[in-house]
Amino acid sequence: MSRIPALLIVGVLAFSTSADAQTDLWNLAQEHADTHRFSTLFTAQQVTSDLANDDDIDQAIRWCREMGITKVYLETFRTQHWADSQTIAHARDRFRKAGFLVSGCVTTTRVGKISTGWDLISCYTAKETQQQTRQIFEFTAGLFDEIMIDDFWFTDCQCEQCEKARANGRVVVDGETFDVDGDQWSDYRRELMLQVSKNLVLKPAREVNPNVSVIIKYPQWYDNFQERGYDVVRQTEVFDQTWVGTEIRDEFDERWGGRGRTTAYFLQSWLEGISGRKCGGGWYDTLGTTPATYLSQARQTILGGANESMLFNAGNLRFKDPGRSDAEALQDALPELLRLATQVRKRQAIGVTMYKPPNSEGENERRVFEFVGMMGIPFVTTDRFPNDADAAFFSVHALHDADFVKKLAQFLQSKRPVILTDSLAQKIAKDIDLSDDHFSILTLDGNVENAYSLPVKELSMLRDVVLKPLNLAITAPQRTAIYCYSDGSWVVENFNDKPIQITINGRSHCVEANHWASQWMEEH
Template sequence: MKPLRLFPSSGHRWTGLWLLSVGLVASSPAAEDLWELGRRTRDVHEFNTLFTAQNVRDHLATEAGIAQAINWCRATAVTKVFLETYRGHFQVDRTVIAQARDRFRAAGLDVSGCITTTRVGKASTGWKDQISCFTDEATQRNLKAAFEFCAGLFDEIMIDDFWFTDCTCAECAAARQARKVTIGGREFPVAGDTWDDYRGELMGQLSRQYVIAAARAVNPRVKLIIKYPQWYDRFHERGYDVRRQTDDFDLIWVGTETRDFGDARWGGWPPTAASFIMRWLGGIGGAKCGGGWYDWLGTTEHTYLEQARQTILGGARASTLFAFGGLQRDTGPRNLEVLRQHIPELQQVAAEVRRRTIAGVAAYKPIASSAEKEAYVGNFLGMLGVPVVPCHEFPADAPAAFFTLTALKDPQFAARLRVFISTGRPVLLTDGLRERLAGQVPVDAPNIGVLPVRGNPKALMALTDAEAAAIRGPLLRPLGVKFTAPHRVGLVWFTDGSWVVENFKDEPVTVEIAGETRTLLARSWAYRWR
């Protein structure tokens, strides 16, 4: 195969194809100083990492440990670190973390704080060894104290994605039935009597009173970041209110840790889930949406790099590499070895993505909507080669649209869908939604396709190439693009005709995209910028 030039010379706007696979190491990135590259490109895309509270204790308590951590950051283009003050019923020593903070700053890195709200006090009746009962008054006081402590050290604090509750204890049940949240002696009414209602109000008010206000009482300059998990279809069930909390917090962060689909413990998430949730929350948060966050758990170097790519393709302005301690063991070192080889290219792709607007098939997912037996089905559409544009508002002007059972959250959905169908634009419905809409909208219209979920979204990974093509073809027609590829090859399309194709298969594939025929190596991507 004729080698392709991966990186254009300085000052030359190259519009050709770039091709990359995990096994390829280009000469340019090998010679690049990643620390200088990270500093130069951080405004386009920032790489940062997090030291858990236990990492701070174990790795940053000595000058030698801090020096080693700084060198690791420099070798990974990491220009910012989050130092955690609390996790799992452990709070770091103030002197230790203050010394580490000051040393990182002196070395030229930005430093922020972090808190993970696990084992804060009274255990939940649900995930007992991690999650707390936040109705409990003593637990609330512990929470407030943790944020006051952190705010005394940092001007920015991220709250990790354990900021939820699944408790159904007698105290929680009584408060739910009374439709009342109590925080520090103050009572707040709850709109309804469901667990969703109660938990949403509880965690929303705690965010305002004992996270944001408590931190700012200590440090008026402090900014608060909420990191959302990847399980977006269940946010509202456990207290995440992405509309209110996104409005209340200064920034939001997104869990893009998809890992290996077939991993026995961590699997079940296709790689395209990372860009889907990144784009969906990005649409809600707008300028408040900062970065994505992925880890080494349940990954190989292939899937770790795919997490990085999909986070950037999702429009993230930063990538948080969780976490320093974990990346020193298991698959972490190999993951980082490969990531470092490709950071220069990832930065160039990030710059191109930032200049453009994605286009494609709108995937409607209203806030706080229940997926029923179609949980996270939007994650899988990208694996069929459909360029997906997730949205939280009805996509009236989209060239084509995909709808699932979550759309039923919208009280005007049936009427809006009838209008959309009447325009003749392509519509894809899940089989579950089609069944529910029968008699309300013309579900047999010729411009409607059906996605055969059959109550098991993961089974979509087993569709044949022909089945995937039959679903994809009509949806792409209004975009004016022809894309021929096997199943498990993703496409990102931009309004100017630029594109990215990524092969998630373990063997080479041949694709046809916008009149070009290309062969992609296993687990590689290709792109053209117009």
């Protein structure tokens, strides 16, 4: 008997919870944990203040169950605060007895000698910092089989000691000397943090606990990784797992704004391409959020392929605003988010391929990917030149690939459509004939936010060209994110303050202001 595809249409952001209101979120979350899990973290300070006795632990367990959280991370160290080992162990055992997975976490703020840059960050050239780093991870490995490192695992120090080491091209860690390939601060810091990771985190932790798995969590600020010592290739190779910060702020928030609204999707999917099976999950918080942007973080983390979502942190979500309102919104949306994770897990995303080589800088196009993602064009990501892509997007980041021009010339021989930013086009104009009909130039004029200011007519023409080989025909306004799948399913996010009308392959749909919609092709 033939199988006939049917449409299952789901559209939600502030969906009605009448059917789900009676659902036991704890049991529902346990049933879906293999597909997607929600977790939270108690900071070292919160372990001390909020988990110090059984009554407090009972309340914390009750709240986690009500939220559908099935895993907790207990932090041992943050900003020179050490949580007491007996307090940690007792809370750990109570949560485990209640049916939770429990892991450890370390936030390496104000360890040893303080950086000349940000005063929360440390100088890892200094012996005192190296010694305390070892102590922190030996302590934590004695309590947990899994440890996550929060995304302060970097340095911006330029003290005299660091400058001398950089100039000499030598990193000294735990008494051993390592050569640095290059004379830039990024070269020195990447080698320094790699060797500190290997010799003062992983080695001592495994000596204490041979079963320990250590997670490096990369920050949200992907275009600055290499400047501060993150190396997503080499550190990913040595750590057991990778995570990433998938925070999305309200773009108009005075303190936290200025970021594109598709950051979480781009970063989660890009890092998954680098890490493969090592890629665990995404971590987001309440800073600069509204309930709508908080849920967008959750949704995009899932769309990007994460297996787990970390809700940072328990104290803010339980006791502070906007954390409490964000938590209530997530609690209402949890059944729908778990359904979304189930649908995404079954499918292969398709779209124009965005290329960002690891450790690449964006010059005047930093963060361009998250703004281009709001142009109503479906995108997928890659850290390697997209030889097999049906259509591709390239920014100045691509020039970090020394063979980029040669690879692009070969790519163009197949007449596949390409979008180039204007800055990249200017840099390669002498080497590539840009008059080819398969080129589209995206004019940003040095401001990545101009990506979603393209006039409607020009955007439609661009979309028609790049989506043709994907067999997609889409009309949508700016400030829209579209995620497409190989079976014809799709998800749309509307970042506008008014309803929008979209058309995908001849079918028209209305998406409410700051809401989302989805359509899944199910087989019967």
